[in-house]
Amino acid sequence: MGREFVEIFDEWVHTYDDSVNGKDVEYKDVFVKYNEILQAVADVATGPVVEFGVGTGNLTEKLLSRGLKVVGVEPNRAMREVTAEKIADLTLIDGDFLEFKVGITPQSFVSSYAFHHLTDVEKARAFQIYAEQLPTGGKVIFADTLFDSEMAKQEIIAFEQKRGHANLVEDLNREYYTTVPVMEKLITDAGFTVEFSKMNNYVFLIDATKK
Template identity: 80%
Template sequence: MGREFVEIFDEWVHTYDESVNGNDEEYKDVFLKYNEILQAVAEAAIGPVIEFGVGTGNLTKKLLERDLEVVGVEPNQAMRKVTAQKIPNLTVVDGDFLEFETPIFPQSFVSSYAFHHLTDVEKAQAFQIYAEKLSTGGKVIFADTVFDSEQSKKEMIAFEQARGHINLVEDLNREYYTTVPKLKELITKAGFTVNLSKMNNYVFLIEATKI
């Protein structure tokens, strides 16, 4: 993920689980159907798996429940500590979407609520890297906020502004939320087929398969 956002998670680490469980009214719509979204990612994955942005380990647990071999990649030290407490035997390395170790030969790359920390140029670079590391049939399964168009993004920001959701509006303006057409373009150019399924008003399940 974009390293410029790493320090933000020093604050999020203490409240993240509360927010994703629907206890933060401002982010309630973003995390609507959170467990269902994570389950969809986990069910689409094939092992071994590299998970980017393990955070507090919520997606990791669902992957492990499927008996998949998982290596976590997490750039934030505080998040790595939380994950180590929750899942003591998990291997978690310091890294991000673009620079990471591969102690296993991955068949899937997965992530939830993190890919928007990369610019569109960086997203394209990331998928080129994944294409090099995956064999044919290998998968990338990300759940992330994506907008149908730039216009729909502007409308959503205006909607949240009117609701007084200042922190969410700040996030939407600061980070690199892309659009469905742009994301499909950069993924297919990297040599994948891709399907996007809308999970809530913010989040799409992105399932890409290497050709």
């Protein structure tokens, strides 16, 4: 995960759950069907699972409810503390999408609302790492903000600007949101097949399977 964004979550840690549950009007459209999106990720995963960007543990809980073994990877200390209080006996380490020592052989890598913290070059490198660690048929299941095209991204930014959503516009311009065609190429170049499912106006489910 792009470590330059880690401190942002010191501010988000106490309000994140309110935001994902629709209480922050500015981000409401980003989190439409939030629980369905997390469930869609959890439903595809097989264990053992490595979850990147655990945050406050919402996806983690859905994975554990399916009886899956989960190791959580979270670079933000405050988020790790919140999740450790919420979920007893969870193995939770300081790490990110590119650097992690989990001590298991994963069958799935999963994440929600976090992969955009990597540049496209870093995203490609991440999938190369996952390909090295997964067995044939292993999964990478990420839910993240993607756009159908660069034009579609700019249209959304202009739309949110007109709505006066300055914080969301800042996020969209600052972080590394990419397009479906770019994501598809970097994933298939790493030796995966991939399917994209649009979950809301911002978020796609990325379901990649190692060949």
